Amino acid sequence: MRAVDAIMECLKAEGVDVVFGYPGGANLPTYDAFVDAGIRHILVRHEAGGGHAAEGYAKASGRVGVVFATSGPGATNIVTPLTDAMMDSVPIVAFTGQVRTELLGTDGFQEADTFGITMPIVKHSFMIQHPAEIPRVVHEAFHIARSGRPGPVLIDIPQDLSRAQIEYHPVGDVHLPGYQPTLEGNSKQIRLAAKALANANRPVVYAGGGVVNANAAEELTELAVSGRLPVTCTLMGLGGFPAPHEQWLGMLGMHGTRAANYAMDEADLIVAVGARFDDRVTGKLAEFAPRAKFIHIDIDPAEISKNVPAHIPIVGDARRILTRLVNEYRALEPDPARLSAWWERIEGWRAQHPLRYDDSPDSEIKPQYLVEALYEATGGECILSSDVGQHQMWAAQYFHFAKPRRWVNSGGLGTMGFGLPAAVGAAVACPEVPSVLLTGDGSFQMNIQELATARQFDIPVKCVIMDNGYLGMVRQWQELFWDRRYSNVDMGQWPDWVKLADAYGATGVLLRDKTTLVADLREALATPGPVVVDVKVTREENTYPMIAPGAAAREMVG
């Protein structure tokens, strides 16, 4: 059969029933194969949308997302989603077309060095040299993308090789001598960790996106609940512990709660699970958690002691390790009373510094209230995707995520324009759960074209725009750190979102009244098909509390 038909067989063998993509010259053979393959193909309107949709699909479902793009500009358009997936450990496989082998290196039409351009931003990549290797490479790509620390894998296929005839035999297990992720944690280390935990008086569990990736939320919750341990999550870890919960401190870091950041600051033992001590979490590294010893559980050995030296490193799969850690910890029968003083201290911070904002005296909608209203209107029963900026931070603060894979956002790279295609991908992955996007008027315009995709393929994403007419987070930083000298952050009042929604065949709604907001949102969310809800909010509102960049947790303001 043709190599491209073999690709379709491999996709089916991998359980892929839907892909996102965009055709072009160099991948014409692949698109010919789609005609008879029986695999659903969602035609996005820009390859970046395809890449982010594959990410949204993967984040919401835990399965590998797939994106197809052509050579040259098609491939360079997925550079951002690939980088995003690398930073947030999202399993996607990207298939890019390439010019014919005889044209390689000649600056042929739509030729770009895709393999070279993407090398630093993928977990691994393959440049096809012989058509016969294609089936094995496809399976290796899926294996690498989903196992160990997940990430993006790219396969670049010259056009002539993709249409070559090959003998196809189903591929069994893949064997990669240089790639064998450690799954089982070291028993001695787990035992030591249990002991340290049983002897800690001021412990904190600090959980990251790795908990979600490892499907370890249940095990993490069991450990925390059985030890009555306080838990905080990173932006990527939200949903890894069921919020709201009496042991939940809220998110930590730059826009985290005081309770979470102060607890880290005073902790004597921190259990980091699937988290990477990002600068947005640690603030000033030299003053980060100065009294704490660290247990660091991670599947990626390179994360251990990268930023903060670990006292008890445990490399492996978070779920397997936590399961064993709970048992070891319980067997020690630690005295829960030892944590009473610690909990009193935490309760004090909670009472003294809850998340707060000044509500408007009139019907004006405060952005924080919009998030609270959205939580109420959905009952938390949705997959919430977000873009990047103030709305993202407020969502992380005021929307409670009771389950993993209900929060889809771009954390590490902070990619504006991620939200809409990701919400499309999430809706395709989990059609039984409502897919809601909370976005900003800046971010939304960066991949707005995907509204057409949503309409054409009947993907009922509900897009709620927190509309302040500003690039809000940049404006906030200019206000706080650049003497309020606003430079190119005013977005004006364009476009008219209701008319734009109408043009895309979606339903457009404009909301500006606080008093009816919850009911209005409910109605909008219940409207069939794609919906765009333009919510006018207070223009100049700042996201607080905040640790200024490079400052220590103790120096939180707002």
Added chain:
Amino acid sequence: MGEPATKEILSLEQLEASAGVRTGRKHILSILVENKPGVLTRIAGLFARRGFNIDTLAVGPTDDPTLSRITLTLDGAMHPIDQVTKQLHKLVNVIKIRDLEPIDTVARELALFKVSADGSARAEVMQMVEIFRAKIIDVSKRSLIIEVTGSWEKIEAFERMVRPFGLIEMARTGEIAISRGRGET
């Protein structure tokens, strides 16, 4: 650390972090990689992106045609070596990395020196060649080309000795290394 479920006290004070230490000495990493396109670019790119500085780099085939060996040296005063090796291990095409212990390792480098050698200097240079057990491989009226093999330190010493005579140019391969004894590197 005791048996499971023993309730002995462990003081958190006893816990120490060991990683991220800078050794302060030169390290020779012997890296076995799959012979596939882009492997060297991946390694060079990783070093560039993470800000690791390579002192020398040598690449060549091994006894197995599907594998190549990369030998690189770097300064343990500038980088935590464990972070370097862990990042390298993440590359799918990297099969094995050895941070070679100096005492258990034989390391050699080849260098070519073009030295000006007129009149009386010629005899003195030739004497150096003798002492260092180097080889003269090209002779012209006013210069010599000398081949030296040896440890990095020996090459450095030879360079110091011949430089006063007029070192025209020099080319070095970077060290390659292999572990002592019967076991594989």
